Amino acid sequence: MSEAAALRDQPLADTEMAEGGKVAHTLGGTFDPPSIPSLDGWIENLMACKQLSEEDVRRLCEKAREVLQDESNVQPVKCPVTVCGDIHGQFHDLMELFKIGGPNPDTNYLFMGDYVDRGYFSVETVTLLVALKIRYPQRITILRGNHESRQITQVYGFYDECLRKYGNANVWKYFTDLFDYLPLTALIDNQIFCLHGGLSPSIDTLDNIRALDRIQEVPHEGPMCDLLWSDPDDRCGWGISPRGAGYTFGQDISEAFNHNNGLTLVARAHQLVMEGYNWSQDRNVVTIFSGKILPSPCTDQCKIPFIFSFGS
Template sequence: MVDEAAQARAEALKGEANEAFKGNKYAKAIILYGQAIDEDPTNAVYYSNRSFAHLRLENFVPAVEDASKAIEVDPQYVKAYYRRGSALLAQNKFAEGLKDFKKVAKLKPRDPDAQKKLKACEAEVKRQRFEAAIASGEGGSGPVSSSLDIASIVVEDGYVGPRLGGESGTDVTLEFVKAMIETFKNQKSIHKRYAFDILLQVKEVFKVLPTLMDIEIPQGTHFTVCGDVHGQYYDLLNIFEMNGFPSEDNPYLFNGDFVDRGSFSVEVIFTLFAIKVWCPKAIYLHRGNHESRNMNKIYGFEGEVKAKFNETMAELFSEIFCLLPLCSVLNEKVFVVHGGLFSQDGVTLDDLRKLDRVREPPDDGLMCELLWSDPQPQNGRSPSKRGVGVAFGPDVSDRFLKANGLQLVVRSHEVKDEGYEIDHKDKLVTVFSAPNYCDQMGNKGAYIRFESDMVPHFHKFTAVPHPPVRPMAFANGFMSMMM
């Protein structure tokens, strides 16, 4: 039994935690809900609320654990099933998540929202099973790029947007790129013929790049590294406004997660890809964990491409994402990767150069860890809170850097209040370039500017206004509960 004084303290702590949650201070809310649980471990609400806070931070494993504990305490607590089901869906565990939504629908048979989400989840499970059955069959039509005939796509006389010029009709010029950016800024689109043309051209650019790029920053020049953008197009344009448009004299590296969540992902990716085609040394692009088929199905990019163009283009994006490089070394000193380091010591840069990257990301191994891992403050390694990748400590970073003659790891993959964070005794930096992430986190964005001495200079910025389209507007219907 929990005495009345402990219950009162727990309720007070829950009130503080709820206020922190409302203020988007999810990490603080998690601590406060934990303190409430310490006072009264018999209240399912505290576990369920902490699960929700973990969901907002994309800590899916503890989100499932807390929701499960809430269900153990109160098997009739509907919100706990919602939250556990959401965390399972976020990990692509649709069949397991479906069980929770069935339970919600059973507990609330007259709730139209519960019934709607159950039907959406059932449809997604059927679709995945169908796709798995097709993939397991023999044969196949091959890559979509090999069957595309863009010459047969007619540009109607009434089209008034930017056109690709040059003798071949396909040259991507700076003039075209800037006209395209203005078109997107005004919430209009380019013709699908030119969109397909850009994708086919950028595919050829990526195809010949190595998995690990060695990038030189000559004396007297500079180089900018940006983190996740996540479809926040108007914030991307703000970066270019603050730091200058990409060029050979003002090069950028975007460190993965260009798409998903934000509902202007199409505009982001075509801008980055068109710049890459126009001037390959103006911009470098890494693959993030969201440049993958499964994530794009869940978090909005696939739906956005289908809504703004068509299904064929969505397939072509999946093909191109498999060609993106995974990491870079700047001036033989700074290692840049989207996620982080590895579940084992002894990994060398040559090991990374030899990786077969032209595939969908696997669930384990070096490629998975490059895309999914996160740092932790304590030494050693721990299971990832995301359910994939690994959490690695300062000693792991130190050993990797020393073994490969490097001085700093730069990674992204995690939202930070100030847009960046320095960890692991100044040997690891996280940079995140999507301010006010998903229109709710209140965080700043940041980018890093390096000169040839490789000392990082951090620049913070706040979000700018965007048209009234909510994040994940194109995502699967049942995922809206996570926003």
């Protein structure tokens, strides 16, 4: 099944799960927010690839929602910043990224989505990134990818991993509810536009993106879907995406978008590129992929996790 077909066809998990029992309904209500010492202890354990308890994940996601709901659909980010593409549950690659890019909070990081699915450590990966976001909210920016979705995660591994590691679907529910609050895009120093997927024929300006209601499941179509699913293409203009969601867009589209919005570059993720990055469309677009090992074998070209640093 293609990812887009999963987005289109997979029914949402009900409150009763045959394998996992009852699912918690919301992130709402009163809760005891984690203290700084608690967060530091959680981060220390997570850096060692140790899971948090289900209750601690609930508290973490409650606090993260408070932080994320105040962020913009086009979240401003300052240089210097290190930009990372897809991780896909590859926890040990994430640790390598931190070794290469520098420790937290000394380095500013921007992650462009797809933290879960495919890899074996989606729970540990996304929990650590969310914990770091709460602990260092001005240092860590985490965007939404097309896999930060209820439908997609039921097909590509995160849902099953949560059942396996916690015995029920509550942790999956906490995180997928939280995913609705992740910013869609970021803007580095008003010049570099960052997002998971690509451009949309429904969006001409950054203000169009700022006006979107992002607090929802990823739609099957429309501008929010396009931002998470579209890809650059060698052909000019807009095209039908072979993914079944989003669009393809040509150099004429990216040049016009950058010019109209005063941008120098679109930085995005979403596609495996064997050297970790790929310039396209006369350097109007760069694709960044940070995980080094997927279920299908890679060549020697992608043995090192890749990051892209933008200086001051």
